[in-house]
Amino acid sequence: MENPASGPGAWSSSSRKRRERDEQEETPPDTDATGHSLSLEENFTFSDTLVALRIMRAQFPRIDKVSVRPFILRSQLYSSVDDRTQVDRELESLRREKVLRIFKLNTGQDDHAIMFVDDYLNQIERISKRMEGKKQYDVAVLEWFKIHVISSKLDPSIGHEELCTLLSMGGKVKDDHITLLINAGLLTRQLIDPTMYWFTIPNIGSVLKGLSQGRKELLSFLNRRKYKEMMLAPLERKCLRLSPMDMRFHLRDLIGSGHLKTAKTPSGLLVRVVKE
């Protein structure tokens, strides 16, 4: 991916204030607290995976109805850092150091979500607080899960026996406990193999639906245009109807997964649909 030319960020947009932005056309260039421009065109590529992760986490849109901690998709990283092998290797070493966790999503073939471990533990806290009101003994399982399973099992999936072994370090495990974990949204069964589970991010269902619908909407929008392309700057200002996430999130994701490609033109970056 090319490094964008650093020009005046006159028409850049921010993730947080999108809705107010749309009403007023001539807005001053949008910057965050430190005065740096937040447009996609200017901040397209990063040098390091961790830097990219932190910045994208900060730019994660805040969704009102659902409380989800920020996560980053793997394809977004691929579009933001030049060398994909370097991204893979750095993710692997960060995962081993327990800085972040990787989850496999069920939207599409090779989708993975990356979340910092603190955010994930935070999310589990919220879930356990919510479920505390319902039944008495169950919250203990979530504690065992947090303490024993997550700290030792770093892979995105886990087998049934191993799960039971790790949970039983906290107390006696029954099938109901596993049902509770699945209901809380922390585990889900694998379709191919009934004895394996995927780790999942709880409360993420509507966000994933928005993700796949937003992808389709953006691709169909570009496909309907005459030459199946559009300049990045005006494209970024558009709002997606079906997705709670902002355009920048979807653009990074689709460019990284290869459905869109960018081309450098004298007046900025151009986004084109890839036809193969």
Added chain:
Amino acid sequence: MWKGIGKRESGELRPSLFCSRIRSSRAASLQLSNHKEIVSAHRGSVNSLQVDLTEGRYLLSGGADASVAVYDIQNSTHCEEGGRVAKHKSIFVIDKQHEHGHKYAISSTIWYPIDTGLFVTGSYDHYINVWDTNTTQVVMNFKTPGKVYRIAMSSLATSHMLIAAGTEDVQVRLCDIASGAFAHTLSGHRDGVMSVEWSTSSEWVLLTGGSDGAIRFWDIRRAGCFSVLDQSNSQLGRRPPFLENSALNKASTSKASAAGQSSSVKARALQRRAANGNGSKQSTIGRVRNQVKGSMKHRLHPGLLSSQDRATAHYGAVIGLKMTGDGMYLLSAGSDSRLRLWDIESGCNTLVNFETVRLQTSKPLQLSLTQDSALVFVPCMATAKAFDVWSGKTRLTLRGHYENVNCCWFNAQDQELFTGGNDRQILVWSPPNLITDDVDALSRKGQAALDEDNWSD
């Protein structure tokens, strides 16, 4: 280039280095050949290509219309366009009309590795035929219980003549040409086997990739597979680092031994499961195994322990395998549109990311490597892409086919790439011709007559 020749003359550059530099620069500049063309004799998609390993002269291709054709790629049959394009027509074609020919699509064709007197074809009509090239007659055939996806023979083999066949059945069969029967079957996969490949470093080691996403290594002298590649076992770099090696190994061996011990105590007889065989029943098998786990303590042959290992190398089916010439690395293509590079000795994923967007999922692919294993040629939908093996970057995108490309073969002798696709064509990609060569003997004679000293009258 001239500087290189001068250096070689003076001894500054070693001859082998000079050769390899020229080869790699030629391989890096492939384009659709404008001086060589193969007239495809197939009326269906081309599924398999192979140039013979002994001389590098004959190209064998198998098509979806049950046709097999052999072309001579060094001598052309006729010229066109003023002697500038050499056309190669097939030396012979075998099609459905042949009395012992295949009835359905041919998925895989290979030459007998020792000489070009025999070739073997595997087809969706469940048969593997061994043909005599000179008489084009079927010498031997083997019936398998499912569609044959891929066959392979070891080019290193000196003591066996086994054809490994991957079919839609879960068992990999080894067919023996010397005796005409099946030597033995390898069980362990949980779904059909789409790719088989013999090791380039040992004549006894076979690699198979299945539709369940697992890649297994088999030593055919023992029972069971000795290694299953797991995509979560990864190392950061080409070879595992020395210091961390012990830590990594400890982690992976402790995982493997824990799994092994638990499965040996709680496993049931494998023979029964192998008899069941079919992948569609695996959900019930999984359920039964869970309940039976605690009660049955059958003694399992230690070689068969690894069939309990359910590690996957890809999230989808493994559709192509290629081992590097030195036997140290393995490239695998999966239907999850990923290409992975594995370090064979440590069994780890080296995490090199190849920028593949989509790979076709229903048919097995044939990958190809250059001789020094620097470039890998992968058919990606309607193009063939050349990736740098160690960094994963796309070096070349070869667009020429009208439809999906199925197979490719790199001829290391001339640095030419042959690709076959669903559009029934076999395209030749070669480095650009800097000097216009004489294409045929006829035109050569004509030009030679002009060059000749014609002062003697």
